[in-house]
Amino acid sequence: MSTAFLTDVDLRPATLAPYIQHTLIDVGVTYDRIVAHAEETARYGFNAAMVPGSWVAEVAEVLRGTGVEVASALDFPTVGVTTSAGKAAEAESLVRAGATQIDIGVQIGWLKSGRFDAFRDDIAGVVKASGVPVKVMLELPLLTPAEREAAVALSIEAGAAFLKNASSGQVEVANPDSIAYLVARAPEGVQVKASGSIKSFAQALSLLRAGAVLLGTSAGVAIVTDNVTEHTTSY
Numbered sequence: 285m286s287t288a289f290l291t292d293v294d295l296r297p298a299t300l301a302p303y304i305q306h307t308l309i310d311v312g313v314t315y316d317r318i319v320a321h322a323e324e325t326a327r328y329g330f331n332a333a334m335v336p337g338s339w340v341a342e343v344a345e346v347l348r349g350t351g352v353e354v355a356s357a358l359d360f361p362t363v364g365v366t367t368s369a370g371k372a373a374e375a376e377s378l379v380r381a382g383a384t385q386i387d388i389g390v391q392i393g394w395l396k397s398g399r400f401d402a403f404r405d406d407i408a409g410v411v412k413a414s415g416v417p418v419k420v421m422l423e424l425p426l427l428t429p430a431e432r433e434a435a436v437a438l439s440i441e442a443g444a445a446f447l448k449n450a451s452s453g454q455v456e457v458a459n460p461d462s463i464a465y466l467v468a469r470a471p472e473g474v475q476v477k478a479s480g481s482i483k484s485f486a487q488a489l490s491l492l493r494a495g496a497v498l499l500g501t502s503a504g505v506a507i508v509t510d511n512v513t514e515h516t517t518s519y
């Protein structure tokens with residue numbers, strides 16, 4: 285995915301749609317809501333519909349033939365509670381159901397306990413079992429500087445396709461500094477996804493300018509229609 289458009293003169297909210305992963309991971313999501321979300325994802329031309337694993341098959345069915353990706357998140361929102369074997373098995377079943385990308389919560393408790401091999405192998409197990417691009421949710425604000433360095437290096441070693449600053453806005457409001465930190469450490473072939481309370485076109489643009497190539501947000505429609513009341517237009 286290229287960010288060449290960022291130098292274009294035609295920078296409008298709608299041009300960001302292909303960079304947005306349209307997210308709906310709420311408790312109690314119904315069939316009607318999930319189908320509407322999938323249809324909306326295709327209608328606005330978002331990169332992917334990011335949905336709970338339990339609805340992946342239905343979303344894949346709606347999006348069949350549209351070219352829109354189907355993404356899901358493992359061990360989320362309960363980050364760090366799922367076993368490695370459970371994650372790998374779930375990853376395999378999500379891909380069988382139609383997921384083409386997987387985001388995963390990582391075991392930062394293991395990292396903080398010095399269990400580096402276990403931390404890496406937990407991610408590698410999902411990479412191997414899924415065979416699709418895996419995005420690692422690093423929860424950067426919860427890590428010390430040394431833990432951040434280790435988490436990034438171990439994720440890359442494990443085969444992560446994307447480094448992601450955080451799983452949600454409860455952990456971090458996505459910001460250009462975190463994205464630049466990850467971009468500076470991502471080798472060729474590894475990219476950066478921004479996530480966490482991305483609510484406005486201006487904020488989205490600042491994250492892309494920092495080097496993110498994907499934005500995970502539940503406010504995709506507001507961003508691409510620039511229908512966000514709280515932001516002051518400064519782009």
Ligand SMILES: O=C[C@H](O)COP(=O)(O)O
Pocket residue numbers: 307334451452453479480481482500501502503
């Ligand atoms: O990766 C996606 C995030 O969970 C999006 O959630 P949010 O828009 O509520 O921050």
